[in-house]
Amino acid sequence: MPASCQFAIGVHTLALLAQSPDAFLTSNEIAESTMTHPVVVRRLMASLQEAGVVETQKGPGGGVRLARLPRQISLADVYRAVQTSEPLHLPHTPPNKNCPIGQAMQRILEQIFERAESALTGELARTTLSDVLENALAQHRAHAS
Numbered sequence: 001m002p003a004s005c006q007f008a009i010g011v012h013t014l015a016l017l018a019q020s021p022d023a024f025l026t027s028n029e030i031a032e033s034t035m036t037h038p039v040v041v042r043r044l045m046a047s048l049q050e051a052g053v054v055e056t057q058k059g060p061g062g063g064v065r066l067a068r069l070p071r072q073i074s075l076a077d078v079y080r081a082v083q084t085s086e087p088l089h090l091p092h093t094p095p096n097k098n099c100p101i102g103q104a105m106q107r108i109l110e111q112i113f114e115r116a117e118s119a120l121t122g123e124l125a126r127t128t129l130s131d132v133l134e135n136a137l138a139q140h141r142a143h144a145s
Contacts, residue, residue: 006082009034010044011075011132017054018070018133024056024063044082051081070133076125087120088113 012034017025027038027045034041045064048054055067066073090109095102 006044006047006084007079009036009040010048010078010082011129013041013044014048014053014066014070014073014078014129015133015136017064017066018129019137021066021070024061024065026063029063047081048078051077053077053081066129070129073129074125075127075129075132076121078129079121079124086113086117088116 013030016030016033027041030036030041030045031038045054045056049056049064049067052067053073054064056062056064088109090106090113095105097103
């Protein structure tokens with residue numbers, strides 16, 4: 001699954017957990033909301049648990065719940081937990097070193113990609129899980145009226 005999908009499903013899942021912060025939800029319950037296979041949910045939750053965003057409990061009544069308050073979890077936390085690769089990639093083969101453009105291209109793109117990644121994580125850091133939950137519930141109320 002592309003990392004961007006993991007991020008989107010992660011945010012969806014965490015908003016679902018934030019709605020009932022004390023309850024443990026099973027991977028089946030989460031999968032039903034996200035329309036994702038429970039195995040995918042379990043893998044994603046393992047990454048989020050490793051990052052200290054969720055905690056799990058095994059056995060009857062077990063599942064997953066938030067390990068911190070929703071206002072303490074930024075979308076940058078989620079992104080860092082589930083991002084498995086750089087969002088922008090350089091080609092696997094280096095450009096022709098005899099070409100004046102090729103000589104500089106890798107260094108130029110690395111700098112651009114670094115700034116883009118920094119802008120992305122900066123924007124995500126400004127948004128908390130509380131913000132996402134409030135927005136989702138407001139949109140739900142607007143559509144229900």
